[in-house]
Amino acid sequence: xxxxxxxxxxxxxxxxxxxxxxxxxxxxxxxxxxxxxxxxxxxx
Amino acid sequence: xxxxxxxxxxxxxxxxxxxxxxxxxxxxxxxxxxxxxxxxxxxxxxxxxxxxxxxxxxxxxxxxxxxxxxxxxxxxxxxxxxxxxx
Numbered sequence: 001x002x003x004x005x006x007x008x009x010x011x012x013x014x015x016x017x018x019x020x021x022x023x024x025x026x027x028x029x030x031x032x033x034x035x036x037x038x039x040x041x042x043x044x
Numbered sequence: 045x046x047x048x049x050x051x052x053x054x055x056x057x058x059x060x061x062x063x064x065x066x067x068x069x070x071x072x073x074x075x076x077x078x079x080x081x082x083x084x085x086x087x088x089x090x091x092x093x094x095x096x097x098x099x100x101x102x103x104x105x106x107x108x109x110x111x112x113x114x115x116x117x118x119x120x121x122x123x124x125x126x127x128x129x130x
Contacts, residue, residue: 002105008104008105021068030101032045036047
C-alpha cells in the first residue's frame with residue numbers, strides 16, 4: 001500500500017493517444033494529482 | 045493531473061473525447077498492475093477503487109484519499125494540499 005510520506009511507485013502506461021506516460025517523466029519537478037477511477041463512463 | 049483505470053486505451057479515448065478531458069487517461073490494462081502497486085486494486089471487481097494521491101515534486105506522496113466504489117469523492121482537501129505545496 002502506498003502511504004503518505006513514501007515515494008510514489010513509478011509506472012509507465014499508455015494514455016488515450018497511445019503515448020507512454022511515466023510518473024518519473026511526467027512528474028519531474030511537478031506536482032501530480034493521480035486519480036484512480038473504477039471504469040470509464042462512471043463518475044470520477 | 046493523471047487519470048488511471050483498467051479500461052483499454054480505446055475506451056479511454058472515447059471517454060476523453062466525449063467528456064472533453066484534456067489530461068492523460070492512462071490504461072492500467074488488463075490487470076491493474078499500477079493500482080496493485082498503490083494498494084487500491086479490487087481483485088473481485090478486476091478494477092481500481094476510487095483513490096486520489098497528491099505527489100510532490102520529489103516524487104513523495106503527500107496526500108491520499110481512498111473511497112469505496114459507490115461513494116463520490118470530495119477533492120477539496122486534495123486541492124488544498126496541492127495549493128499549499130511550493
